[in-house]
Amino acid sequence: MVYKVIIMTWEIILDKDVQAFILEHEEDDVVALALKKPPSKDWPYPIILDQIKVRQKARLKTPKLRDTKGFVFPANFLYEQASSEACASYKAQIARGIGDGFVDLTAGVGVDSFALAENFKHGTLVEKNSQNAAILLHNTSLIGGLDVDGGRLDVHEGEAEAYVYEQLLAKGDKVSLVYIDPQRRDDVGGKKGLFDFELCSPNILELLPDLAKISKAVLIKTAPFLDIDKAVEQLGGCLPQVPRIDVHVLQWRGDCKEVLYFLDFYAVAHKEGALITVVDLADTGEIKCGFSFNRDAERNVRVHYAMPEVGDYIYEPGPAFQKAGCFKYISHYYCMVKLHTHTHLYVCKEKRDNFSGKRYKIIGIFPLKSKVLPVKRADLAVRNFSQSVVALKKRLRLQDGGENRLYATTTYDDKHCLILCDKCGDS
Numbered sequence: 001m002v003y004k005v006i007i008m009t010w011e012i013i014l015d016k017d018v019q020a021f022i023l024e025h026e027e028d029d030v031v032a033l034a035l036k037k038p039p040s041k042d043w044p045y046p047i048i049l050d051q052i053k054v055r056q057k058a059r060l061k062t063p064k065l066r067d068t069k070g071f072v073f074p075a076n077f078l079y080e081q082a083s084s085e086a087c088a089s090y091k092a093q094i095a096r097g098i099g100d101g102f103v104d105l106t107a108g109v110g111v112d113s114f115a116l117a118e119n120f121k122h123g124t125l126v127e128k129n130s131q132n133a134a135i136l137l138h139n140t141s142l143i144g145g146l147d148v149d150g151g152r153l154d155v156h157e158g159e160a161e162a163y164v165y166e167q168l169l170a171k172g173d174k175v176s177l178v179y180i181d182p183q184r185r186d187d188v189g190g191k192k193g194l195f196d197f198e199l200c201s202p203n204i205l206e207l208l209p210d211l212a213k214i215s216k217a218v219l220i221k222t223a224p225f226l227d228i229d230k231a232v233e234q235l236g237g238c239l240p241q242v243p244r245i246d247v248h249v250l251q252w253r254g255d256c257k258e259v260l261y262f263l264d265f266y267a268v269a270h271k272e273g274a275l276i277t278v279v280d281l282a283d284t285g286e287i288k289c290g291f292s293f294n295r296d297a298e299r300n301v302r303v304h305y306a307m308p309e310v311g312d313y314i315y316e317p318g319p320a321f322q323k324a325g326c327f328k329y330i331s332h333y334y335c336m337v338k339l340h341t342h343t344h345l346y347v348c349k350e351k352r353d354n355f356s357g358k359r360y361k362i363i364g365i366f367p368l369k370s371k372v373l374p375v376k377r378a379d380l381a382v383r384n385f386s387q388s389v390v391a392l393k394k395r396l397r398l399q400d401g402g403e404n405r406l407y408a409t410t411t412y413d414d415k416h417c418l419i420l421c422d423k424c425g426d427s
Contacts (some may be wrong), residue, residue, distance in 0.1 A: 010135050012044055013051055013072050022048060026055045054079045060253070060283075061085070062111055068142050074109055074132050081183065082108055083221070086252045088115035089285025091179070091219065094248065094262055095119055098217055099176025103168075105160035105202065106181040110136050112221070114143050116179060117153060124154045124175075126163045133157035160202040168214045178211050180204060181221040196226065197234055205238045212239060212265050220261040224249075224323050228259060229295070232274045235261060242269045249278040251320030251356060259323070272296045278324040280356035289354045293329045303328045305412035306337040308362055308419055312347040314407070316383075318357040340410050343384040360405050360421030368408075368416055370396040375420065377402030383409045385416065 012018060017039070025033055030053045038045045054073040058066040061084045065071050073079055083091070092115040095102070100121045104113045107125035117123050125140070127133040137155040156163055160180065167173065182200035197205050204220060211218050222231065228247055236242040244267035248260040272294045279290030308314060317330055322344065331338045334355060336346035351359070366372050377399045380389050385408045387395070392408055396418075407419040 026052055050076050070142050071139055072135050074135050083111045086281045086283050086285045087250050087257055088112045092116055092119055095177055101175045102177040103175050104179045122152050124156055126156045126160055128159050174214050176216050178215045178218045208238050216266050218263045222259050224256045244269050245274040247274050247276045249320045249324045251280045251318050256320040256323045276324055278321050289356050291333050293326050298329050301328050301332040303331045304337045307411055308347045310362055312362045314360050314362055315346040316358040340412050343409050363422050364420040366418045375404050378404040378406040380406045385409055
């Protein structure tokens with residue numbers, strides 16, 4: 001097949017020779033591969049290499065899509081914003097039983113839409129980029145059980161706001177669920193990584209009053225940077241009547257991946273404020289561990305503080321549990337003592353296998369003097385401690401590595417100490 005240089009569209013990926021090349025080299029080093037000549041000088045090599053790069057990431061993130069024959073991934077930068085299949089599966093569980101139809105206003109790769117579709121009779125995937133919309137339409141025809149021609153899934157090219165106002169509100173149409181993943185705009189400046197509803201597109205705060213008129217519920221995905229309490233206040237504050245708001249903080253493969261806000265307009269609002277659920281997900285989307293709480297429970301729960309002892313297990317919560325801000329509730333839920341109000345480390349004499357985070361066995365507790373440490377190498381971490389890791393390592397004459405973990409921290413009596421742990425002691 002001969003390509004013209006000006007033809008740089010995604011359809012080239014579907015050529016059988018290109019497909020064979022991608023599959024043959026999908027585990028190769030893309031940088032090294034870029035230094036080699038492509039099999040044909042007419043091939044759009046950057047597009048092909050980008051497809052290989054995305055497929056390598058998809059091996060863990062979206063394996064079902066990767067294994068779907070003929071599936072075309074969008075550009076790498078768009079794929080980076082997509083949910084994992086584990087997180088998408090969890091969203092589908094939240095949306096189960098809501099109704100017949102949904103609309104995804106920010107479809108992107110379609111990972112979330114494909115998962116949501118399992119619980120709905122029909123859905124609309126809105127995508128503003130024309131090429132991405134075309135790729136999305138192609139891919140929906142490949143996913144098992146999703147019959148595009150039969151009307152179960154429809155792809156709409158256009159802006160999210162235009163679809164809401166021109167296709168739904170103007171026509172009086174309603175859907176059971178609206179899903180939206182607002183992205184930080186590039187033109188707002190400010191601190192990199194800052195996430196605020198007002199700095200995102202689509203602007204969910206402006207859209208939400210109208211979404212409440214056309215849907216039973218809205219599910220919003222955000223990056224972990226957004227402050228949960230501020231988000232709940234903003235979402236409830238832009239509506240005439242505060243709906244039931246459930247917050248879900250998702251951890252997958254050791255990282256806090258996203259925070260979800262589920263607004264149910266047909267349910268009574270929680271008297272104690274938003275219910276926050278924090279979970280650690282398996283690759284299947286099943287919950288490995290987690291719990292639900294609210295801010296009143298966090299404020300009012302009774303916590304015990306104590307010094308750690310040799311032989312205790314020390315626990316450090318995973319990033320999603322820290323993001324959720326349930327530092328006192330963790331102590332209550334797992335029956336552990338806390339080291340200090342502002343030291344988010346917990347100790348217990350027993351192993352807690354349903355705990356999400358790091359776990360080590362304490363083998364020694366020492367004052368801040370290098371000459372008393374029995375090891376010269378350890379992975380040092382400072383928690384609620386005034387000195388940096390670099391400065392303290394120099395002071396302790398400590399090198400990285402070895403079989404030990406060393407915490408420099410503050411205990412309940414406001415004294416500093418070093419807690420030496422066995423990194424192999426969590427088995």
